[in-house]
Amino acid sequence: MKRSRVITTALVFALGAGVVAFAPLPGASVKPANRRFRVEASSFKYAPATIKANVGDHVTIDLVSTDVVHGLYVDGYDVSVTADPGRTASLSFVANRAGMFRLRCSVTCGAMHPFMLGKLHVGRNDLLWRALALALLAGLVGVSLAPMRGVRT
Amino acid sequence: MTAPGLGVSKRLVATTPAGMGSPSGRQGRAELPQLPSAPSTESRLDLLRWPLLRAVLRSRWPQLLVRVAALAGFLVAVLAGLLGTPVGNHNFGIVLVWIAWWTIMMLVALPFFGRGWCSICPIPVPGEWLQHGALLNPRRDGMGFRRAWPARLKNIWLQNGAFSGVAVCSAVVLTQPRITAVVLLAFLFVAIGTSLIYERRAFCRYLCPVGGFIGLYSQLAPVAIRVKNKATCAAHTDKSCYRGSADGAGCPWLLYPGALTKNTYCGMCMECVRTCPYDNIAVTLRPFGADLRSPAGRRLDEAFKGFIMLGAAMVYSAVMLGPWGDLKMAAYDIGSARWFAYALGVLVFINGVLPGLFLGAVSAGRALVASTQPVKRSFVSFAYALVPLGLMAWIAFSLSFVFASISYLWPTMSDPFGLGWDLFGTAHASWQPYLTRSVPTMQAIVLVGGFAWSAVTAHRIAAEEHEQRMALRQAAPVIAYCFLITVCLMGLLIA
Ligand code: SF4
Ligand SMILES: [Cu+2]
Numbered sequence: 040m041k042r043s044r045v046i047t048t049a050l051v052f053a054l055g056a057g058v059v060a061f062a063p064l065p066g067a068s069v070k071p072a073n074r075r076f077r078v079e080a081s082s083f084k085y086a087p088a089t090i091k092a093n094v095g096d097h098v099t100i101d102l103v104s105t106d107v108v109h110g111l112y113v114d115g116y117d118v119s120v121t122a123d124p125g126r127t128a129s130l131s132f133v134a135n136r137a138g139m140f141r142l143r144c145s146v147t148c149g150a151m152h153p154f155m156l157g158k159l160h161v162g163r164n165d166l167l168w169r170a171l172a173l174a175l176l177a178g179l180v181g182v183s184l185a186p187m188r189g190v191r192t
Numbered sequence: 193m194t195a196p197g198l199g200v201s202k203r204l205v206a207t208t209p210a211g212m213g214s215p216s217g218r219q220g221r222a223e224l225p226q227l228p229s230a231p232s233t234e235s236r237l238d239l240l241r242w243p244l245l246r247a248v249l250r251s252r253w254p255q256l257l258v259r260v261a262a263l264a265g266f267l268v269a270v271l272a273g274l275l276g277t278p279v280g281n282h283n284f285g286i287v288l289v290w291i292a293w294w295t296i297m298m299l300v301a302l303p304f305f306g307r308g309w310c311s312i313c314p315i316p317v318p319g320e321w322l323q324h325g326a327l328l329n330p331r332r333d334g335m336g337f338r339r340a341w342p343a344r345l346k347n348i349w350l351q352n353g354a355f356s357g358v359a360v361c362s363a364v365v366l367t368q369p370r371i372t373a374v375v376l377l378a379f380l381f382v383a384i385g386t387s388l389i390y391e392r393r394a395f396c397r398y399l400c401p402v403g404g405f406i407g408l409y410s411q412l413a414p415v416a417i418r419v420k421n422k423a424t425c426a427a428h429t430d431k432s433c434y435r436g437s438a439d440g441a442g443c444p445w446l447l448y449p450g451a452l453t454k455n456t457y458c459g460m461c462m463e464c465v466r467t468c469p470y471d472n473i474a475v476t477l478r479p480f481g482a483d484l485r486s487p488a489g490r491r492l493d494e495a496f497k498g499f500i501m502l503g504a505a506m507v508y509s510a511v512m513l514g515p516w517g518d519l520k521m522a523a524y525d526i527g528s529a530r531w532f533a534y535a536l537g538v539l540v541f542i543n544g545v546l547p548g549l550f551l552g553a554v555s556a557g558r559a560l561v562a563s564t565q566p567v568k569r570s571f572v573s574f575a576y577a578l579v580p581l582g583l584m585a586w587i588a589f590s591l592s593f594v595f596a597s598i599s600y601l602w603p604t605m606s607d608p609f610g611l612g613w614d615l616f617g618t619a620h621a622s623w624q625p626y627l628t629r630s631v632p633t634m635q636a637i638v639l640v641g642g643f644a645w646s647a648v649t650a651h652r653i654a655a656e657e658h659e660q661r662m663a664l665r666q667a668a669p670v671i672a673y674c675f676l677i678t679v680c681l682m683g684l685l686i687a
Contacts, residue, residue, distance in 0.1 A: 084517020114596075114628035138632065139687060141513070143596060145623060150367040151524055153281050153597055154512045167687045170636035174678055177644035178671060182664055185648040187655040 045184060052180040059172045064165060071095030074134075078102050078142075078157070080109035080122060082149045085142060085157035092134045094162040099131045110145030113159060119145045137162035224469050227424045238474035239415070240465065249462050249475065252328050255311065263314035266376065268608060273373025277610040281600045281623075283369035284608035289376070290366050291597050297406075298590040303583065306413030307406050310459040315379050316396055319387025320444070330441040336388040341398060341446075347493040351404030352500055356542065358401050359504045360535040363511065363523035393444040397457055408497045409583045410455040411483035411576075416476050417449065417458050417465075424472045425450030433464040433473070440466040449473060454483035456494065484576050484649050487656050492568070495575030496547065502578055502677065503542030505585035509684040513592055549676075550575065553669040561658060561666040574670050577650035581674055584642025585681050588635040592685060596625040632686045639685070643678040647671045 074096045079086045080103065092098050102111050102122040111130065112119035115138065120130035142157035240246045248254045265288065273285030280286045301309045321327055325334030358365060358375070365371050379400070386395035396403050419425050425433075425448075433449050436442030443449070445459045449468075452458060465473045510516070511523045522534040554571050557563075563570060602621035607613045614620075627634075650670040654663035 081517075083520055085515070086517075088515035088517065112625065114625065114631075117628065136629075140628070141592075141596075142515075143625065147279060147281055150280055151363065151520055153367070153600075154363075154520055155517075156513060157515045164687060166632055166636055167682060170640055170682055170686065171679065173636075174640045174643045174675065174682075177640050178647040178675065181644040181648035182651045182667075182671070185651070187652055187660060187663070 049180070049184060052176065052184075056173060056176055056180075059169055059176060064163075066094065066162075069093045069095075071097065073097045073099070075099045075101065078111065079105055080111065080144065080155075081105045082107060082109075083144070083151040083155035085111070085155070087157075089158045089160065090142075091160045092162075094134060094137050096134045096161075097131065098134045098159075099129055102128050102130065107148050108146050109148050109155070111157075112143045112145040113140055114143065115140040121146055134159075134161045137164070138166055139164050227427045227470055236418075236474065237477040238420070239477060240473070240475050245475075250465055252466075255462065256328060258312045259314060259317050262312050263317050266314040266380075270373045270376050272604075272608050273369040273376070275609055276369060278369055280367035280369060281597070282604060282610070284604040285369050285376075286367070286372055287597075287600045287604045289372060291594065292601055294590065295594045295598065298586055299594065302406060302409050302413075303587065304413065305415060305460075306410030306455050307403075307458060307460050308413075308415070309406060310396060310403060311461050313396075315400070316383050316387065316393055318380065319384040319395065320393065322384065323387045323392075324441060330436070332436070336390075338391040339389055341390050341394045345398060347491070348398065348404050348407075348497055349493050350399055351401055352493060352496055354399065355401035355404055355497075355500060355504070356539060359500075359507070359542075360523075360538050361526055362508070363520065364526050366512075367524070392442070392446055393459065394446075396459060397445055404497055405501050407456040408494060408501060408579060409586075410458075411579060412481045412583055413455060414478055414480050414482075415460075416452075416455050416478055416482070417460060417462075418452055418474055418476055419449050419468075420472050420474050422450055424470050428470060428472075430469075432467045432469060437467050437469070439469075442467070453486045453488045456483070456489075481580060481645065481649065484579060485652060487573065487653075490572050490576060492572050495572045496543070498575050498578045498582055499546045499550070500542050502582040502585060503538075503546045505582065505589050506677075506680060506684065507538050507541065509585075509589050509681065513589070514684065547575075550578075550670075550673055553673040556669040557654070557666040560668070561662050563657065563666060565657060573653050573656070574650060574667075577646050577653055577667075577670055577674065578677075580645035580649055581642040581677060584638050584645070585677075588638045588642075588681065588685055591631050591634050591638070595627045595631050598626065599624045635685050636682070639678055639681055643674055646674040650674065 071093065074092050076087075076090045076099070078090070078100055090100070100111065100120070102109070102120050104122040104124045104126075106124060108121065108123055110119055110121040113130075113132070115136060116132050116134075118130055118132050120128045122128040138161060140159045140161065142159055144152055144155035146152075148155065240249065269285040269288045271285075272283060272288070276283045276285060297309060322335045323338075324330035365375055382399065383395040386399060387393075425431070430437070431448065431450075432439070432442075434442050434447075440463050443464060444461055445457050447457055449464045465475070511519055514520075519534070522528075522530040525531045551567075551571055554574050555567065557574075558565070558567065558570055599621065600623060602616075602618040606616045606619035606621075608615075647667075650667040651664055654667040654670075657663070658666060
């Protein structure tokens, strides 16, 4: 490919990548609501393991432990709660950022404790869709622009 | 003309610029014959040109000090594993090995230095000391039988098997301090035993399950040890780098530097830098992934290593970062029926499903361009396209794991054996995950890069056989396969 064409193509792709990565997407217009979840914790899982809310919802999680002391920490929101066995403990926050956030047990509860996880989905997971689109675009850029030969090992 | 022998050198000596390709100027070596020199076209950046680095790498002292420190750390980890608390995330052994070491390994050492870790790894050190009969300067009359490694096992199938074995037990190995300690000790003693029976670092080269994947991904590293001029090597009949000399041991990894085209089995121990009397070894800086551009030395066992590692990254992401409690318990409950089902599932997935689908993709590509290569050759060649995606999958997995768990290090560091110490005043630091807002974005970027890198690599591998457009057609199904894997990884890590 000619140098000038390579540069043009690269610029077009860079622009495309910028759009895919940062263009604002229309938000779903759902009215914020109060949402309450009862999450049962037992070694080493949450039930339900996945909870969903919309952006702007006021989320309350009632954590109930059915065996030993467990906790629940919400990634991205940096809030947590600890529940003694048989006692319900609650945690509230406003789900003002969209995406997937892991729920992690915050109290050492046994061998597999570091892997005791759940998920909170808030609204649409733009990161995922943008990443997939970017991957396609990057693959396309790669195969059309990367030189095929010429590097010694 | 590449035939070895001094005849070649005599013919070329006349054109040798003064000072190049000549004995490296150490005293008492004046009797060395002149050999063909490094060509002036040498453009790679040789890090050994930097005097300080050269001194550090050539001397045995710095390496010895780091290895002794690493060995001490290793023994502390074993002791902490055996004597400290049985609670994994509060045990210094577990946290040091599976969180601290793992972080440095996956996020820094492996991507930037390839097998650099192997040059300071403590596991082969005691065995090598016995073998060399010395801590510092290897002697020719050390201990052991120095047998040749069995020819049938000169491949990495044993490593593949060992890694698969450790992988299906990982939920326990990663969380049970006593088991981690026993596994580490087993590594150490098997390495010592292997050193006493077989020659050189047979354990590292053919057995160590960690070494297997470090080797695979070291092909991507931007540093490599290579000879400056192959003609010098061809003409140098002594081959001191391979056979050893008064200056040091023959390549512990059983390699002949003059023929090196990829990093996979080079342990970066720097022995050849010390033994080559012609100063013909360079530590080069090069583009990431350069080894994947060399069609030489592609093998089925390495191809499978690629599937095993890629598959294991997916399995680990599902088991350790997924929300599926029953899957975690199946992985943890070693010996139970559900564990056998899990282990079987994992082994079939990484050794059967992934390569099987890949064979389908490769066959489709072959049909699209009516390739005349044997199927096995296409399969093996294209499998190397999975290497970048595999490393990026491990980095993406590790990012989540590492930032969530690194704060377990602070208290265990202050009280490694659970004796109530408070060495750094952090004994009571509480758990705190870091960067939980940015980690998913970092993971997404890493996976996007991994996919693009693999796509380009697949295209390049096809271009070894066809012109660019045809090559893209042949590579397309392989690229689609990589995209499918990327989608799965994103599904596991950021969805
Ligand atoms: S690298 Fe080995 S074969 Fe080549 S010149 Fe040096 S010692 Fe001789
Ligand atoms: Cu818990």
